[in-house]
Amino acid sequence: MSVRIREAVQRDSKQLVKLSDELIHLEDWSTREVMLTESLNDPASTIFVAEADETIVGFIELRVFPDFVEGSPIAVILNLVVAKDFRKQGIGSQLIQRAGEAADKRNATETHVWTEFDNQQAIHLYTKHGFTDRHLLLERESEGQAS
Numbered sequence: 001m002s003v004r005i006r007e008a009v010q011r012d013s014k015q016l017v018k019l020s021d022e023l024i025h026l027e028d029w030s031t032r033e034v035m036l037t038e039s040l041n042d043p044a045s046t047i048f049v050a051e052a053d054e055t056i057v058g059f060i061e062l063r064v065f066p067d068f069v070e071g072s073p074i075a076v077i078l079n080l081v082v083a084k085d086f087r088k089q090g091i092g093s094q095l096i097q098r099a100g101e102a103a104d105k106r107n108a109t110e111t112h113v114w115t116e117f118d119n120q121q122a123i124h125l126y127t128k129h130g131f132t133d134r135h136l137l138l139e140r141e142s143e144g145q146a147s
């Protein structure tokens with residue numbers, strides 16, 4: 001199977017919205033569609049897709065933004081998903097690699113990513129690609145959003 005990594009475009013949105021559900025399940029995808037269009041039109045955001053036979057089987061979203069304290073741009077990987085049937089074939093690795101190259105190209109001096117403490121597969125993959133557990137990420141849910 002040959003997999004091509006390329007930047008996402010608007011016509012990918014249906015498949016991207018559907019694939020996102022493998023990371024976070026939502027009953028209603030309408031706000032997801034709106035947010036995705038915003039991301040696709042935001043110059044700070046780049047979404048790379050992995051495509052096999054015109055089917056999107058994975059994606060990664062990278063954001064690069066200025067950090068004036070750091071005195072440089074920094075990058076964040078927001079989301080990474082590979083479709084269940086296509087995992088363990090190196091696609092996640094290819095997507096991380098491509099996002100890393102894009103971050104370097106945009107002069108980001110560091111790239112951050114977060115995942116659940118028990119997501120061993122993701123932690124293993126990120127570690128393999130040079131990420132280290134150097135920081136603690138704290139989260140506050142907005143009022144009315146806490147589960």
Ligand SMILES: CC(C)(COP(=O)(O)OP(=O)(O)OC[C@H]1O[C@@H](n2cnc3c(N)ncnc32)[C@H](O)[C@@H]1OP(=O)(O)O)[C@@H](O)C(=O)NCCC(=O)NCCS
Binds near residue numbers: 086115121122
């Ligand atoms: C985490 C996730 C993105 C990994 O994607 P993936 O495509 O399976 O990742 P890879 O295939 O690149 O690497 C995973 C493992 O697959 C195996 N693998 C990779 N290529 C392989 C190949 N050609 N043949 C056999 N096994 C292979 C290896 O065991 C590899 O681990 P290694 O680094 O020790 O070699 C995927 O499991 C996923 O989408 N999970 C749900 C969403 C998620 O948790 N996202 C991350 C948090 S935001």
